[in-house]
Each structure stands twice: as C-alpha cells, then as structure tokens.
Amino acid sequence: MADPSTYRPAPGEIPVEPGVYRFRDEHGRVIYVGKAKSLRPRLSSYFQDVSALHPRTQTMVTTAASVEWTVVATEVEALQLEYSWIKEYDPRFNVKYRDDKSYPYLAVTMGEEFPRVQVMRGAKRKGTRYFGPYAHAWAIRETVDLLLRVFPVRTCSSGVFRRAGQVGRPCLLGYIGKCSAPCVGRVTPEEHQALAEDFCDFMAGNTGRFVRRLEREMREASSELEFERAARLRDDIGALNRALEKSAVVLADATDADVFALAEDELEAAVQVFHVRGGRIRGQRGWVVEKVEDVGTDDLVEHLLQQVYGESPEAVPREVLVPALPRDSHEVAAWLEGLRGARVDLRVPQRGDKRALLETVERNAGQALNLHKTRRGGDLTTRSVALKELQDALDLPEAPLRIECYDVSNLQGTEVVASMVVFEDGLPRKSEYRRFAVRGTEGQDDTAWMNEVITRRFRRYLDERAEASDVEIAQGIDPETGRPQKFAYPPQLVVVDGGPPQVAAAARALSDLGIEEVSLVGLAKRLEEVWLPGDDHPVVLPRSSEGLYLLQRVRDEAHRFAITYHRQRRSRSMTTSALDSIPGLGPTRRTALLKHFGSLKKLKAADVEAVGQVAGIGPATAQAVVDALSAPSGAVPAVNLSTGEVLDD
Template structure:
C-alpha cells in the first residue's frame, strides 16, 4: 500500500473495511470492533506472510462504520458475497450443496433435490454432503408418502391428458394431477415427509403399522403385504439416520483439521437425536487465521435466514468474541442459540467423531492434492521441453478473438497459474482501433494493451 492513513482519519468504531488494488478491485474484506486498531495492526513489521502479501497487493483501504459488532459481522458477510475477494476464506456458495426441497407454495407441493439460490415458499432440509444419499432416502419413502416429484411441465401435461404418469402405477405418487387424492390426505403426506427429514420418524412408522394391522383384520392380505413392504422401506430409510442421543435433541457439531494451506471442516446435523445430515468441505486458507477464526467464518457462511441454525451449535473451539456470534446466530434463528464447546458426555464423544471424520477427509484430500500437483508438474515440464523454455511456464495466458457479423469484435484472456485456472485474472477486451474483421490486427491490439499495462504495473514504485 502506498500511503498509510493517519490514525485520526480512521474511526475508533465498529465496522467493516475493504482493501482495494490499483484497479479498484476488492482484495480483502474484514470487520473489527475498532476499525482504527485493526487497520493500524496491518502496518506492523511482523505480519504473517499471507497478510503481508495482501497488504503489498493493495493500493488503498476504505471503511464503513456500523452501530454494533453484529452489524459489522453481517456487513462483512454481505460484502464478501458481493465482491468475492481473493484473500478471504469462503465456503462454497450454498448453491453447491444439495438440499431436499418441498415447494410449499404450490397447490400440490413437490419434493426434489435442489441446488441453487433459495426460493420463497420452499422449505429446505440440509445441506447434505451427497445428492445421491437424499435421493435414495426419498425413493424409499415415496410408497408410504406418495407426493409428487415430477416437474411442473410434466404435472400440467398429465393433467391435460387426464391420466397419471408411471410413478402412480408403481405407487410412488398419489396422482394429484388428475384428482386421485384429496387435498387433506396429500397435506398429511407432505407433513409426514417434512417430519421425517426433521428427524421425527415415529409417527410415520405408527401410521404404516396401524394401516397394515387394519388391512390384515379386514383380511385384505395383498394390501397388508404392500404396507409391510412400505414399512420395510421406511425402516431402511430410518437406518440411514444413525441414533446418537437418547434424548430427542436438535444440534449441529462442527470440527476441523487443518495445516498451513488448507482446512477440512465437518458438520454433523442432529435432529430429534438422529444424524440427518453430514457436510464436509475443504477450504483454502488464503488468510492467516486460527481454528477459532475459521469456525467463525463457517458460522458466518453456513447459517442464513433461509438456513437458520438449530438451538445448539457445538464447536471444537469458540471463535473470538463468542457473544457477538451468539447474537448473530440468534438473529438468524429468531430465538436464542447456545454456542459452546462440549466438555464431557455423549456430545463430546460426537464432536470427537466429527473431528476424526475431518482428519480422514483431510488425509484423502492431501493425497489427491499431492497426486494432482505431481501430474501438473510433469505436464508443465513437458511443455517446457517442447517449447525450449529455461523454466516451466508457471503462468500461462491464452487469448482469443470473437467477431459478430464483422462489426462487434471482442477478445478474451484466460489464465493458468501452476497448471490451474486463475479465474479472477480472466479479462475481456473490447477492440477499439480495428475496423471490420481482422483477427491478426485485433490480436496485436490486445497483446499490446495487455503488456503495456503489465509494464506500467511492474515499474510502479
């Protein structure tokens, strides 16, 4: 950074701050109880290497004052989501994780596995680590809770035809498209499915057992046999939800394993005493953070108003200023949330299990990372030999020209560093000096502009 702001310029108040590079791109977003003290800390001599790299790459810093630490935390979350800064640790966006979704706003709600932005009027369960696991569980439940899984287009098509699709024939849909089920009965199916994925399976088991006994008493043995098969499928689905506590509690467990470069995070979701979801992710530690700060980042990104936390969140280590995180989680839940480190008993053992899962996932990831790194190194050395270079090409830029009807000419630049895409360095150029379609002249303009800017940036004091 060229000019350090004076202490008098920086407010001694809570808020968020943004580091920007010479092009105005946001490099890092942070929050602080006192912006003045936090900004001052970046100009110490003993900065960690990653922090020093961020400061060196930045041209300016700006800040936004808030009225509380919680507001600063929420503003930081919004700014990171908007700018996607290079030096901030971020989880994958929610859209990368699969959820089970119930379209409650539909006249006949639909169940499906979804990724993507949350939609109004849809109830979500999850997130989960694998989409196939949710699909398998849903498939086991559909004979007992036959709600529709078809798209709106298929639903309308069958409605116009006046006959249900094959899912009705195999007893995995109750045929709402042609009025083969009444609204009250269908609503029971929907509530039963929601209760199951919230961890309460007892009512479903009791209902199927009762229906099976009643059919047997009426000597309707084929119906009783079908219900028996349904009960088997329900119990098989329940077996996927491991019982971990004797009491019917709801809580999440968060554990991690890390090294200097990356961290493996594991989340176990317990509802009504059963594990109903597991979430694992590996993040790059592009900023120097402690385990507690990393858990704070997870709390910030994982829980939102559309995916609120449960009443208890049990963590391996508390983040700094835990009271601030308690307030944030309470706001997103709409009621109090207990954030703590379990010291003994079942919950402590469960947290240790989550920690073991994080360790094993991290070992697998590091083995894959090492394998990928070796393969990339071999490829870069091969390219070095083929091109007669002194060193392997650690940075590769590729350019292409595109013209629409000979009038609108643009160029694109893609970047690979160490054999991997560096998407935040991708650029697009609008051709300014070339008339008509001339790819060679257009390429000359792009290369000249790109390396003129590079030389100016390189020679900057």
C-alpha cells in the same frame, strides 16, 4: 508494491466505534474486508512496521492502495455487514470456503399448489424445504422410493404433470400407489398439501408418531379381519423402518445440531460438517480452503459459520458444535439467533456423546485433507504441469525429474540432525530418504550445518562415482547386494529449507566439490519465496502455481522427516540418561546394554546375572547397574567398580 504509509489515515480520523473496513488496490478493487469492535486500534495495527506483520498480512497491506470504513451500531451489525461485503466483493485476501464437490439436497417445493419431491443442487429457492446435504443422489432416491409408499407425494416434472391432467390418465407411479395422482383429481390440493407436510415432518425427525399411527391402524384392521389392509400397513411400517435405518442414530436425545471440525496445516484447511436432525445424521458436507491471510482456528470457525448460514439462514439448528469458539462468540451466537428466530447454543462439546461425535468429524476432516493433497499430488497431468512450471520459472536446462530437499532440525543447538527427502517425477521416493546426525561443533548455526550436510551427501556421490569400475556400478548398482547405492544418483534440483543464507551455504558446498550440473534453490517459509544462489531478489511463483505446490510438499516432507528423526534422537538421549551417572559406564557399554535388552524398562527388570552376560560387562559393573536402576529416582549410588562396594555419601 505500495508503501502503507502513503495511504495511512491520520490517527484522529479513525473512529473508535465498531465497524467494517475495506482495503482496495490501485485499481479500486476490494482485496480485503474485516470487522472490528473498535476500528481505531484494529486499523492502526495494519500500519505498524511492515516487517513485524505476518507475511500474508504484509502482502495484503503492500498490495492495497487505500482503506475505508463504515461505522455500525453493534458488533452483530458489523458481523452481518462483513458477510454481505465478502459475498459482494469476493476479496482475494479473505478466507473462502468452497465445496470440494456439489452436494445434492432432497427438496420439497412447498410453495407450489401441488408440492413436488425432487433432488436439487445449487442455489436455494424460496418456498422450498431442503433436507441434507447427502453424499450421493442415489441415496436420496432410495429414501424417497421407500417413503412414497406411506407419503405418496408428487415427484413428476411440471410438463409430465400437465400432460397427465390433459389426458386424464396418471403416470405409472399413480397406478402402483406411489403417487396420490393429484393431476387427475384423486386427491384435493389440501389433501396433497397435508401429505407433503407429513413427508417433511418425517424427514425433519418427527418419525415416532407416523410409525405409531400405522401400528395402531394395522392392529385395528387386523381386529376387524381386514387382513389385506393390515398386510399393506405392515409393509408400510417396514418401509419407514428401512428409511430410518439409512441414517445412523448418533445422539439418543433427538438433538438437532450441526457438528463442525477442521484439519489444517500452514497452507490449507479441510472442513467437515455433520448435520444431525432428530439424533440422526441426515447429511455430511466438506470444504477445502486455502489460507490466504493470517487466521487461527477461531477465525476460521467464524468465517465458516458466516458463509454456511449466511447463504441458508433457515438451516440454523438449535445447537452448533465447533472445535473452537470464535473470538467474538457472543456476537456470532446473537447473529445466528437472529437468523433462526430462536435461541442457538454455540459451544465446544467437552465430554459425552457429542464430544465423541466431534472427534469422529475431526477424523473425517483429517482424511479429507490428506485425500485432497494426495489427489492433487498424484494426478499425472498435474505433476507434469508442476515440473514444467519449475523448469520455466527457475530457468532449468531440463524438467527436475529428481528433486532432493534438505532440512535441519535442532533444539537450541543440541541434537542437531538433518533430513534428505527425494521426489521423483513429482512423487515421494521414500526408499531414497536419508538422515544425517550433524557433527558440527557447538556455536555453529543453520548455515554451517547445511553446508556440512550438502558436503557429506555429494562427497559420497563423488566417491561412489570414482569407485565405479564397471557399467553396473557406474549406473549406481551395488554389485554385492544388487540394490541402488545410497548416494549414487545426482538430482536435477536441490531444495533447501530457508532463504539466502542457507542457499549460499549449500552453494558453497557444491562449489567446493566442483559440482556444477546440479541446480539449487531455497524455499523461504515467510512468503513462500524461491531463492536462487547469488540473486538479490526472489522468484515469486503464483499461489495457484502447481510448481509452488510441489516445492511446498517437498519442503514439508523434509521438515516432517527431520522432526521425526530429531524426536527419536531426543528420546534415545533421555533413555540413556538414567545410565549416564553410573561411574565407569561409558557410551560403548551403555549402548551394548540397551541393544541387548531392547529398552530401559527391560534392563531395569533384569538381575545381576542377566546383566553380566552382556559383552564387556563384568560382575562389579553388573551389580552397579542393577543397584543404580533399582535406586529411587534421583538417588543413584556411587559404586567402586573394582570391588562392587557401594560408597557412602
């Protein structure tokens, strides 16, 4: 790893103008591209104390061996140059949005003499108009099949088109009226071009005039007693209406907009975009991105817009609705306007139909992220690879088929709880999850709490094993219930959330209990480093490693489970606080009251007689409870529990 001070530019060398900069590694490869309103403060921020930088930024500056920059005239130019360099160099530390699948488009080759309608994927071509993307190719073909009744545009390949012209006979679509047969001269190139333009106008959202025209022609044919032609026009109107029904109306004002939303965690982000044209959803698209740099939602949005519209400048709509504005929103909007050649409204919708649509897209993004994680974690081959990678990287005697992870949660040293989650064969085993209310004294820290939790868990394991008097109990089965005992099974691998201090505390607990067959590691959040007991240096797994991904899932699940329990404890603590100030009402009777009534709200609605029916609550105490809970907030009266008399202040 390079020391950033070895390639740090002198402060006076860095200009203060806007510009774009590149970090290169020792082999000269560009590993990061960024832009700045002023290059000097931005670049100087990378060369502060390395320990003060974000972990991913630390990795970037220590991987780099040099930095260079280019000054530009405006911030919009910086945005354009940054996108060009990211596309050219594909830097490893920049966010890259990659499609989670290949999306098909409906394409019309307007650049040809006889335009063709077809389904296309991949890179965009000049002279071709695109509509979509669509979720499925069959959805495009269904729509095209309906529209060819009204707009009989050519759909055949160049080879079929040439052969039909040579033999002087059109294909089947020409005979059934779903192609105007320009191959045999039934229409002129100009007439066929006009048909293709009408098709594109309809797909772009200008649908009303075509339906109105057909209705007018149908009435005229009916009035002239041309009933067969009127019936044909009626069927054409029905085909157009069925095509319109396939795309839902979401905005009544015929808005053209792209609506973006993100769902993210510490490691990845899922992006969804709905393409709305003419008030209707014309397409949907999704990406999953791995966060390889320190970025917030605003930065993710900026990079997203760069990559989406940089590749397809003709696709920029009138409105771009996003969950958060980019940090340099005015410059990004100016860049989009330059691509579109007209005004672009870049904003966050606050209310109304557009806000509701954004929330719908956000739900889709959340589901996409969950689905991505589930698919990756649920694949049998992937799980097998992950377990094998962990066995090799951690030098384990066998693959860790059972992994237990522990996390501690507290609020400034109060309400300390811990969680234990279990993954078997790479999947969560929620029936084996356990939670702990830590009994440590005030002033202790994470290491002492971790030591206590590991000690309690494995002491129970040793006790249950020692009590085993027959084969069934020795196998971890409770003879009375027939269910597995709580702590009967030892894991092959214990994971603690933390670095060397937490690992050392857990190792001491296992050593004190004489347990040697269980392997132990810690996963530190900063650089996702894996720490082994007694090692001075961590095991660094590649970010693409399935083994690291499994450890991250286990750690995140333990954190979630601990936080959930901690919130429950805090909520319960706040609930009982209304009873704490009643003189003579101790913890046991408070618990009995809440257990009997189920909630503080129901207890407040109870009268003296109902409260007095609780075991251990006498008439004087019941009266004191009712008086205290019926008093105004902050005015809990003092009560003589022997007489029930309310004492004066």
